[in-house]
Structures are given as structure tokens and as C-alpha cells.
Amino acid sequence: MKANAEIIAVGSELLLGQIANTNAQFLSKQLAELGVNVYYHTVVGDNTTRLQKTIEIARSRSDLIIFTGGLGPTKDDVTKETIAHMFNRTLSLHQQSMKQIEDYFQKTKRKMSENNRKQAFVISDSYVLPNDHGMAPGMAFQHEGKIWMLLPGPPKEMKPMFLNYGIPYLKDQLGANDTITSRVLRFFGIGESQLETEIEDLIDKQSNPTIAPLAKDGEVTLRITAKHHDQKQAEQLLDQMEDYILARVGQYFYGYDETSLPEQILRRLQAIQFTIASAESLTGGLFLQLLTNISGASQVVKGGVVSYTNEVKQQMLHVKKETLQKYGAVSRQCAKEMAENVRTLIGSDIGISFTGVAGPEPLENQSVGTVFVGIATKEKTNVYELHLAGSRDSIRKRTVNYGCYHLMKMLDC
């Protein structure tokens, strides 16, 4: 089945400009990879009449219609009610979803209110898409030869539901198609324009695979995308292009797809069974927070100290008073002591430290963006001096990324 798709987001918050329609972006990307053409996005408010009109239009021009939003417990939420009414279908209680909602309330020891029951009702004879991260189940069905799919609005519920249940359903209904396969190559330590210059001829000649660069927080990524009816052939096209690219800029490459630098570090340390401890000043806990947000962190992360004041640097990290007086907290010397001391105090294989000026004000006569990263192992301590641009938030993120990058290079040696 060839499918021209339309994505309909239901929610007045979108029409008031409170949020952007990132759901449509996410679904469009996923549908492109399935080989489905997306021809329209529509946003309509929580209003039955206008939603009905929108559905009539979609029905006349699209083969696959995906809704996001309007499945919640409140009176505002009218998506499934409106569709059921228009298609003369009833809503029936889905026992499994009801049980999941009840379990949720039992677990969180909160009182379930009557309107939560509303969420467990689905359009009859539809395929139910379980919600593993919330209460409202999704659903999908065929009607008049078209596929209709209803997904919840919150991205953290919608995304895993679509990936885990929506895509398999669509693959099954749509049958074989040209597959679009893509791979993201991640680079650090090279600017976007420099990277583009290095592979300019590849970008100019691109057709299949295509190459799309993107820059963020000091990182550059290249998305390479291949189209082929045979998945294996598509993968081979990607392998070949990857080889071409890495022959030029391989020294800056650090990982694939969604792998972040902190995750890459965590996996490397896991593999070599090394533990780590951190002493964070300007980053205020960001480094460890990113590491510990990854499941499996406890094998690697022992702990750390956030030393936001000089007092805490002395008391908790035993940084020498003379060091702070003579060189200041934003200094090579202080970074060195912080990294070495946190390593011995906590008893880890590696100690890493971050001290610097996140802004908005300069500190100790050092300009905003001046940062020192210390990395101590049993054998040696390296300190890296950085001069970063950007907002407070961006400087903190780049600092952590640079720390991970230098640590990776040290582990490579």
C-alpha cells in the first residue's frame, strides 16, 4: 500500500504558541524512514466542530492520518470521541489499559478520580497501542481503506509508543516499501565549517546517500541517509560513505546516532572497569548528573563533590589555601588539586575536575568562558585550558563535553 500521510496535532496550547509542534517533526522523520510521504501537518484546537472539519479534509486527501493529543482525562480532550462519532464507532473500556491506570495510582499512592477512567476507553475494533510512560493508550484502525492512528500529546509518551508499537503496526499494514536508512556520525573538536571544508567534494556530489551536517554545543554531527528497496544494500551504501568521511576526519569522530559524549565515556569506563569521581565548580554537578542519568552508571560512578565556594574547595576537597590565594580558584593549579584530591578522597581510578567562569560576570579577573579541566589518573594529571563562548548554560555544557573528549583521548593513549 502506498501511503500519503497527514499529521494532525490537536491542542489549543499549540495555537496559543505555548509550545512548538515538535511531535509533527518527530513523526515526519520516522515516516520518512518508512518511505511514507508526509504531505500535510495540521494543528487544530480542542474544539469539536473545527476538529470535525479538519478530519473531513484529511479524509479526502490522505491515506494515513496520525493524530497527536486530545487523549487526556479532561473535558478538553475530544480526539477519540470526535472520531468515533464521525465514523459511527463506539468507545469501549479497554481492560488492560484500565488496569494499568489503576496500578499507576496504586503505586504512586494517589487518589484516582473518575475522569481518569475516560482514558481507558478506546475506539472499538481498534488495535491498542500501549502507553508505557503514561496513562492514555493509543489506538489505530483502518476505515474506508485509510489508516487512522491516535497518539497521546506528551512527547515522552508519544515517542516510545510510536517507536515500539506504531511503527510495527504501520509496517504490517503498509507492506514493503523503499526503506530509508540513516546513520548519524558524531564529531567533537572540529568546527562545522572546517568539517564541511574537509568533505566539501563529498557534499557537492551527494545523492544517495545524502549528507546533512548539524552543529550543537560544540559538537558537529553528520546524518547520512540512503534509500534502497533492500535494507542490506542501503546499509552498504552507508558503510561506504562512512569510510570516505572517516578517512578525512576520523580523528574527530567519537560515536554514532544518539550517543552523547558522557554516554560514550560511561561505556568506555565500563569496558575497562575503571571508576570515576568528579570535583565540579562551574558545572555545579552537570557532569555527574549526565553520567548518572544513564542506566548502568553505578558500576562506574563513585561520586563527587560540588564545590561552589572556595571554602568548600578547602574543606571538602582539601585544595590548599595558598593555591587559592596565589592562583585563584579559576586556575590550572586549582584544577589539578581538585582532580587529584577527589580521586584519592573518593578512591576512584580517575578524578576529573571543572573550574572556570560560566558568567554572566567575570570572576577573579578571568573573563567569562575561561575554564580549566583537570584529569587525574594513578600515573599522571593533565590540565586543559579552554576559552569558550556562549551563554552560561552553553558554557557549562561545552565544558562537560570537552572534559569527556579529553578523557576519551587520554584513555586512548
Place this chain on the structure above:
Amino acid sequence: MKANAEIIAVGSELLLGQIANTNAQFLSKQLAELGVNVYYHTVVGDNTTRLQKTIEIARSRSDLIIFTGGLGPTKDDVTKETIAHMFNRTLSLHQQSMKQIEDYFQKTKRKMSENNRKQAFVISDSYVLPNDHGMAPGMAFQHEGKIWMLLPGPPKEMKPMFLNYGIPYLKDQLGANDTITSRVLRFFGIGESQLETEIEDLIDKQSNPTIAPLAKDGEVTLRITAKHHDQKQAEQLLDQMEDYILARVGQYFYGYDETSLPEQILRRLQAIQFTIASAESLTGGLFLQLLTNISGASQVVKGGVVSYTNEVKQQMLHVKKETLQKYGAVSRQCAKEMAENVRTLIGSDIGISFTGVAGPEPLENQSVGTVFVGIATKEKTNVYELHLAGSRDSIRKRTVNYGCYHLMKMLDC
């Protein structure tokens, strides 16, 4: 003139999911402030046939139609050509825009190509919106009693053009209008459906102001929006509705608009000149990271310890070995010692601790989502037991939010 608006974004890159439609979000916010109802967003590709169909639909249902995108120099860019064709209008060279484009090329010492001339053509008899940040001018005109406005796609060109030229044009054409004023009330410690049950009658009766609930990471917000030709009267309507709402659920209210719980805490501690230190286990530094991401944190945050292992809890936080053996790390007793000890070790007014099971695996026979938050002051220590649902990431975020919430309640007493 009363206007129901529709925003049409033209661009295949949106339908491929390469970018999100942030232009529609921006314009929606601006239009809401002008008192214009936005009823639809549409995204359509760079395709003349589908664009024509989209325009027909908009023509039949909206009074003000704003386009973004498709004004560029390439063959793909068809917005003004398609509209001119449909409305039997011609395109004519706009001398001032032509001169601006020529100046641009002269200034950047680049060679102008013939297709750049295309950008200087505008729909005849339209009001030209100058582009101060790029080449393609915008334009606006009335046709069949409706207002049509064409804006460029790149946000850095579109936004200033709309603010500086689009809004004055619309104000002039639409005449005096009601202003729309809104306010977001933020709640914590109450579920969306419970909150809605408490104020059900207010929601049922809503007209002016309207009430719109939204839930995220354990928080619920209510956006109340009032419409009035007099800004002061609109504010009074909001004040009155806020009073009604807070009389019911005031105990869960913590702040307005974009203020997060960590920011609210930071501002409160600043105001009373209190310092804070944290001992974080499952949150891995998230609490301090959020606090220190706010400028001004150094007056309040002294530092903290991330104790991801029992060893670090003993060494760095002096939690008693017997406590860990008898009750475990995920216990009321451990949370109490962590909070009290980090407070005295770092010498702050408040010590706050987080210990629990973020998942995915249970820990010490405690189920995923079991969390203890300790808050120690000079006078007393409180420990709060939580049972949270969701992913690892969500449990960590909710834990921090609950910590902030309970700290706020303690400071209130």
C-alpha cells in the same frame, strides 16, 4: 474587523522533519497578544498543486492568512507565484527591494545570480514589508475582504519583519481590538485530574477568563486568559479568577509563568539569605545542577556531595556504617543522616538529601520509584517518603521537584 487567523508554513523541510515549525509558534503568540484567534496551523510542501488546495481551504475558513516560507530565489519557492496566479494578480519588480539586494551583494563582495532578481518581485498593489535581515521582502494585501500576508521562512528574517512591519500593518487594518492577557499558575503535589476536579465548576463556567490545564514532570499548570479592550480590566479579570482558583487549591500553588521550582527555591533562599548544601544519591547532581544553572546561584549554593556508592556515603558524608547495614541506603534514616551531615560538613543553613531507586532495577529490595528526601535546618530535620512512577529520567526530575516543593513548605512555616 474580527479576525480568525490561519498560519500556513510552506516548505518540504518541515514535512521531512528536518526542522520544527517554530515560526507558527512565534506568530501565534504575537497574534494572541493582538487579540486575534488562531484556529489552524498548516504545513504544506514546496508543491504548487497542494499549495493551491491549501489556499482554497484557508480562503473558505479564515479571515487572516499568514504564510511563512517559499519566497526564496530558487525554483522550489512558489508561494507568491501561486497566490498571484490564483487571485489574478501580477508580480512586479519592487525597485527598493531590488536595490537592497544589489547592495547586499556589493557589500559581501559576492556575485549576484539572475535568480536573486526573482526575490525583488512582489504581488502588485500589495503593501511591502521590508526585510532588514535578508533579501526576500514580505508583502500584505486585502483580497475578498480577507487579509493575506507573506513572510520569509528563516526565523531571523521573519521575526523582525513581523514585529516591525507586520504588526503595525495588522493593527491598522484590524482597527482597535481586545487585548488578550494571560497568566500561568503553577502547582505541585496535586495531579492534573484531581486539580481539575477541585475547580470543575470554574472550568465548566469558563468564558472570560478561560482556564487551560497542562501537566508535566509531576507539575500541573493552569493558564488563565482574559480578553478585554482595556488591559487593566483584563488584569482585574485575571486577579479575580486567580483568587477563585487559589481559594480551592492554593496549598499546591508555587509560582507564576515560567518560574521552575528550583528557581523559585533559589529566589526564596536569596531573599532570606540562607545557604544550602546537598547530598545526592539517585539524583546524581541534578538538584545542584539545576540550581547552579541560574545566574545568582553563588549567593545561595555552597556545594554538595554526590554519593553514588555506600562507600562514599560513609567516607564523604559520614553516614554511619550501622545505618547502612541495618536500614540500607534507601531509607529514612540514611536520608536523615545525609541531610544533617552535609549541612554541618559544608556549613550551610540548609542540608538537603536525595536517596532512592531511579531504576531500571530495584535496589535493596526496594521497588523502583521509592525515594527519601531529607531536609535539615539548624532546628529540625524532616524526611519525606515518595513513591514515583515513570522512567529513570522522570523519577530523578520528579524527585528534585518534590525536594524543592517540601523545602518551600518548610520555609513557609
